[in-house]
Amino acid sequence: xxxxxxxxxxxxxxxxxxxxxxxxxxxxxxxxxxxxxxxxxxxxxxxxxxxxxxxxxxxxxxxxxxxxxxxxxxxxxxxxxxxxxxxxxxxxxxxxxxxxxxxxxxx
Amino acid sequence: xxxxxxxxxxxxxxxxxxxxxxxxxxxxxxxxxxxxxxxxxxxxxxxxxxxxxxxxxxxxxxxxxxxxxxxxxxxxxxxxxxxxxxxxxxxxxxxxxxxxxxxxxxxxxxxxxxxxxxxxxx
Numbered sequence: 001x002x003x004x005x006x007x008x009x010x011x012x013x014x015x016x017x018x019x020x021x022x023x024x025x026x027x028x029x030x031x032x033x034x035x036x037x038x039x040x041x042x043x044x045x046x047x048x049x050x051x052x053x054x055x056x057x058x059x060x061x062x063x064x065x066x067x068x069x070x071x072x073x074x075x076x077x078x079x080x081x082x083x084x085x086x087x088x089x090x091x092x093x094x095x096x097x098x099x100x101x102x103x104x105x106x107x
Numbered sequence: 108x109x110x111x112x113x114x115x116x117x118x119x120x121x122x123x124x125x126x127x128x129x130x131x132x133x134x135x136x137x138x139x140x141x142x143x144x145x146x147x148x149x150x151x152x153x154x155x156x157x158x159x160x161x162x163x164x165x166x167x168x169x170x171x172x173x174x175x176x177x178x179x180x181x182x183x184x185x186x187x188x189x190x191x192x193x194x195x196x197x198x199x200x201x202x203x204x205x206x207x208x209x210x211x212x213x214x215x216x217x218x219x220x221x222x223x224x225x226x227x228x229x
Contacts, residue, residue: 037216044204045202045216088151096166
């Protein structure tokens with residue numbers, strides 16, 4: 001079964017800075033079969049990106065997804081205070097959905 | 108608007124069973140899938156499996172086969188998760204999530220319920 005490795009584990013940044021989150025797949029059915037989610041404490045995850053680079057409904061354009069081979073990246077161009085939290089990548093195209101271990105973006 | 112509203116917190120003893128419900132509104136329940144995802148305290152997300160509301164077909168991950176059952180009631184747009192033989196390491200927040208899919212494969216989860224905390228303790 002494929003494994004998704006997210007890095008770094010924790011990203012310490014200030015509002016206004018750029019955040020770059022990585023998700024590496026051990027294997028991939030398709031270079032576009034990846035989603036990103038944001039989770040804040042005490043809340044359910046929220047879909048940000050699907051198809052590796054398509055923003056979900058209502059997601060601001062400071063969130064950008066990209067891919068190179070089996071390396072996926074989520075970029076937050078300028079961090080807003082509400083962007084701090086946990087971020088998970090998730091691969092699809094297999095019988096099972098697979099989540100990465102998460103990256104915490106903290107102030 | 109799309110909403111998934113889950114049932115309330117549960118406390119169970121080891122070996123017991125628990126059923127969590129997830130009532131959908133704001134969309135055509137029959138044409139989507141419904142996944143169940145859990146999150147142990149301080150841990151990441153673990154996908155348990157999914158059910159296609161239209162065909163009532165299910166897929167469970169190997170970790171849960173034999174212990175889990177996912178069903179739907181299309182008349183009330185409600186999905187159910189039953190987990191049997193509870194152990195202390197089943198203590199977690201359980202989320203339902205609307206599932207986009209293609210053919211027989213689940214894709215991504217675009218709307219989530221608020222979560223149901225299941226605590227397993229003697």
